[in-house]
Ligand SMILES: Nc1ncnc2c1ncn2[C@@H]1O[C@H](COP(=O)(O)OP(=O)(O)OP(=O)(O)O)[C@@H](O)[C@H]1O
Ligand SMILES: Nc1ncnc2c1ncn2[C@@H]1O[C@H](COP(=O)(O)OP(=O)(O)OP(=O)(O)O)[C@@H](O)[C@H]1O
Ligand code: SF4
Ligand SMILES: [Mg+2]
């Protein structure tokens with residue numbers, strides 16, 4: 025049954041060429057002795073109008089993957105392999121100028137850390153209108169109007185009057201929505217959202233997810249959604265990739281993965297979730313911790329924490345293998361999920 | 364100064380990128396981004412080179428008797444080209460040795476730059492920090508003052524100072540400082556405002572740590588890096604401003620050698636020996652290039668938020 | 673004495689100026705906290721949930737007097753916090769601590785673990801080696817490895833950093849800890865770790881928590897009582913079991929029904945319709961005032977009208 029497939033082929037199955045195709049991406053961090061791969065041969069694709077989720081433990085390379093797409097990786101990191109095709113063009117080969125015209129315009133990003141992303145010394149309004157002016161030719165008043173509209177759609181009350189506030193005068197969740205406004209105001213084709221709803225209560229979160237769904241329906245927006253919140257992924261994403269220690273360990277349609285998670289790590293994640301209806305005595309915790317980038321085991325990277333470990337796990341590195349249509353995983357010994 | 368136009372920068376460096384440069388790394392690791400930036404290494408090299416030159420220049424200016432090296436006029440050997448026997452960089456219209464003149468001029472430029480930067484940093488930091496920390500009406504008044512001063516043209520201020528004092532380095536240093544502190548103050552103010560809102564400052568307050576301790580233990584160490592980066596840019600800016608003022612005769616007065624003044628005098632001899640103008644010009648260009656690229660490199664070490672990829 | 677609540681907040685108000693003229697006079701305000709009163713009993717966990725921007729963090733900072741209120745009073749352990757002098761404030765800061773939302777932001781990147789943990793310890797009365805021993809003890813308490821003392825924040829994972837800030841808060845032996853969204857920046861597995869740890873510490877040290885979160889399932893796991901905030905006011909407050917199984921205020925109902933289906937598990941709470949909800953809170957006297965839900969004396973709901981009903985439930 026199981027067949028080895030080039031991982032880039034696991035796409036949405038829609039048949040049309042995907043908007044974004046990440047192929048065997050390797051992003052390395054320069055080290056003293058040798059470089060280490062923070063993103064290690066990661067492949068996935070996002071179709072037009074698709075919402076693609078990425079989940080995984082803190083430090084597993086989710087943000088690095090996103091930053092690589094926009095080529096905003098830190099200076100001590102470099103894309104050392106693979107290709108990133110956006111609308112047929114390989115972004116890794118573009119020059120900085122061409123990249124700049126894509127950023128914020130055709131691909132925009134909501135960064136994980138709103139306080140470092142917003143400039144504390146400018147008002148929120150200035151920062152949003154600046155983006156509008158950078159990519160289009162509109163009057164000042166018009167840009168302000170658009171900025172206010174966007175904030176309003178994101179559920180900020182009295183949006184117009186709050187344009188003159190500084191970021192520190194906003195609550196955590198409001199800052200996150202300012203980031204969102206910055207990203208959406210130019211109607212991008214692809215939105216990369218890195219933890220866009222961590223600081224939001226469920227009602228606003230629902231409102232923002234609705235807005236994303238609406239933009240997807242009306243404008244064909246594609247979304248790469250990075251989050252810790254499995255509920256959000258379940259709610260809105262079409263497909264999901266689970267990352268662990270720089271690699272994709274499971275990828276497939278959301279319904280399949282949540283109903284029937286195969287990889288022991290994915291199962292651990294689902295098991296650790298607190299549920300609304302009952303007060304568990306102790307929450308499940310995946311034992312151990314993620315291996316250091318510098319000391320990656322040569323076998324399965326999850327082996328030290330895995331309940332299903334068998335001898336081969338520490339000897340050979342598992343490959344990403346499709347085990348049902350469009351659902352692939354990287355594991356020698358998958359077992360059915362029991363809660 | 365486009366280097367500080369942070370609004371056009373990529374909005375975020377990933378968290379790990381921020382901390383990757385924090386202390387706790389070995390020096391090798393901390394210097395890695397710097398060493399990876401070939402230009403920065405070149406900048407560090409250039410800056411170091413000119414610092415050595417400046418020290419030699421200062422020595423020959425101040426050690427009694429050595430000043431003959433650049434003051435002695437050899438009227439039979441005027442306007443020699445570089446690589447002439449005995450004069451590696453040639454001589455000027457009075458037959459003075461260009462090599463020693465440039466060394467002395469470099470000393471004047473760099474030490475003027477340092478003096479101005481120390482003065483402006485002192486006042487800029489105090490006022491900027493005060494405005495940022497106090498907020499409210501204090502901030503408003505200081506900020507309005509900063510904006511006003513920052514708008515002054517340096518040349519105009521210099522003319523006023525030269526009129527009030529007399530042409531010379533003191534007037535130049537005062538004139539540039541009077542404008543430059545505002546540049547520091549702006550950035551320090553922004554830094555303090557953003558640091559003040561950081562949760563770790565609030566956490567310290569919640570623990571009952573007194574204000575002065577918060578300033579000494581949290582604010583100052585977290586601003587040091589940026590200040591160093593800014594300082595390197597500002598020295599470069601001052602070197603250019605000093606040269607400009609000297610060029611129009613408002614700067615250091617002969618016999619104090621100054622690179623700007625050398626270009627200005629050399630203009631008259633371009634057809635005979637263009638090197639008397641080109642060499643000091645190149646020196647200024649290289650000093651500024653060195654400082655700026657060094658600044659970029661330092662920025663990578665200290666302030667990843669300002670990084671571009 | 674011991675029956676008096678640990679924390680009593682009365683009619684607390686905080687208005688922030690959002691627009692000022694040149695002279696710094698305020699011309700427009702945001703009422704971040706608008707007449708809030710509540711009590712926290714010793715040893716319990718009161719969870720604060722509410723819309724983003726509804727004033728939860730502001731309330732937390734007011735309670736700890738990190739900012740000054742516009743009006744109102746805060747009593748803590750028999751002490752009038754707002755009227756305290758410097759010495760009394762030091763005493764208060766020792767007893768009441770805060771853990772921040774963001775494990776990246778709330779630790780000074782330039783300080784080592786031991787310096788961070790020891791920051792709030794009084795300088796006097798302890799020798800250097802005693803301080804070191806106390807730091808080691810605290811690191812052990814939050815289950816961090818001993819070498820954490822010599823590491824810088826960036827050398828920890830997000831969950832470990834959050835443990836470090838918990839250790840820092842515990843270093844002054846507090847009896848009351850405000851946790852402002854302590855787990856929302858963490859992945860589910862680390863989130864579980866921290867929540868387990870917080871419950872263990874409560875059991876061992878008898879801590880009282882004011883626990884702010886927007887994640888209903890996390891609150892369900894941690895809280896004894898829940899207060900729901902909306903636009904600076906408390907609209908519903910009561911035992912967690914009752915609020916979760918029988919939400920009355922339309923905003924609480926919306927909140928519970930907006931929880932992503934994946935984490936509901938089992939049967940979602942039953943929602944009342946307008947008539948039933950109104951009937952549950954009996955006669956409304958003044959609008960906005962808290963009324964007991966009939967049959968549940970500890971469960972209070974702000975009196976609401978049809979407009980509020982439409983505003984909240986209409987969104988669903
Ligand atoms: N500038 C940097 N220098 C060194 N290591 C880095 C740098 N930036 C990221 N890393 C490392 O790269 C790995 C991937 O980081 P990344 O930010 O992509 O994680 P993430 O999956 O987004 O985690 P989180 O969920 O916590 O945001 C981590 O191990 C991190 O420590
Ligand atoms: N320093 C300030 N200046 C002006 N307004 C402020 C300030 N701090 C908070 N506010 C305003 O007060 C209101 C409440 O903010 P607060 O941070 O308490 O909300 P919150 O409930 O914690 O929200 P979140 O869940 O998004 O963190 C918001 O409208 C915010 O803009
Ligand atoms: S390969 Fe082995 S160790 Fe790795 S996840 Fe699968 S069963 Fe566990
Ligand atoms: Mg990330």
Ligand SMILES: [Mg+2]
Pocket residue numbers: 195196197728729730
């Ligand atoms: Mg908050």
